[in-house]
Amino acid sequence: MPEGPSILFLRNKLQRFKGKTVSEASGYGEMDKSKIENIKLEDIDAFGKNLLFVFKDFFIAVHLGLFGSMLVNKRKKVNASFALHFAESEINFYVAKTKFYQGKPDDYFNFKTDILKPEFDADFVLNELQTKHSEQMIGDVLMDQNLFTGVGNIIRIEALYHAKIHPDSMINVIPEKKLIFLIKMVVEYSQEFLELLKTDKVKESATIYGKKTCPKDKTELVIEEMGKVKRKTYVCEKCQKLYK
Ligand SMILES: [Zn+2]
Structure with missing residues (x-):
């Protein structure tokens, strides 16, 4: 299982997506993705083993669990459980758990x-x-x-x-x-x-x-x-x- 530093490492790799517009979200995960459409990605943060995608009024926490993985601009043969699409790129998560939170990360997490x-x-x-x-x-x-x-x-x-x-x-x-x-x-x-x-x-x-x-x-x-x-x-x- 990835530990905190591995998640922070991924977060640091994703910084170039900060401020970009997410055209849509996809994936077979059950979380409601309807709000993630033509919306600016304000920040990408990490809290422990969670990767956080922060939008204006809400954020998404992605947890890789035991078998999860992330690919940027590449796809596996299997379907992504969660994916964020940008004009010319995409971030794909496999076997990851996602959770929708209304508000800001510090409303929920004790840093x-x-x-x-x-x-x-x-x-x-x-x-x-x-x-x-x-x-x-x-x-x-x-x-x-x-x-x-x-x-x-x-x-x-x-x-x-x-x-x-x-x-x-x-x-x-x-x-x-x-x-x-x-x-x-x-x-x-x-x-x-x-x-x-x-x-x-x-x-x-x-x-x-x-x-x-x-x-x-x-x-x-x-x-x-x-x-x-x-x-x-x-x-x-x-x-x-x-x-x-
Ligand atoms: Zn010893």
Whole structure:
């Protein structure tokens, strides 16, 4: 599944469409597309794993889910689930989920939690962690899109490794300064991820994701589905402390 940086990468690629007129929208998706006709595309933004096409009074959120993809001025043999047509170009989405929202993105989304937005507020996230999620495991909460918007499995695994925290650690037992450091690692690694996308080197540059041993002490990594999220997790039990 694409993580926040992959969506921001797509958004950055689409900036040339900003200000252009959408002649029509198509696709087999059930969302009502009748308002998207001869209308100016005011902005293209991203919120976590959603790509946002912003028009004057409404916007469309596109989520690629597990199998979605996007093509510009190219088509697959199968029908697009959603497509925006311009005078001389088109953006096609395959197996993507779309949602129509009346109003502006900040009427609905809290940009303070988006790990890649300038509005990201580490103090807000820390407070939420300690007050509303204190009895949960950190490895689960990192996947919560309302709190760590844009984090996916690679970011989760790499950030926990860099912060030296075991994913099964209980939040109320992790020292506050470790939590602060973890949040910092999430943001820093997400920015690195965005850079690595330019040369398509995310997976090969990962420290433990997709690897078999810890690069530091050569210990064999524990690789299994962990926590309530049941996502494939990589852990070095020597480097990552379990707070219980
Ligand atoms: Zn290690």
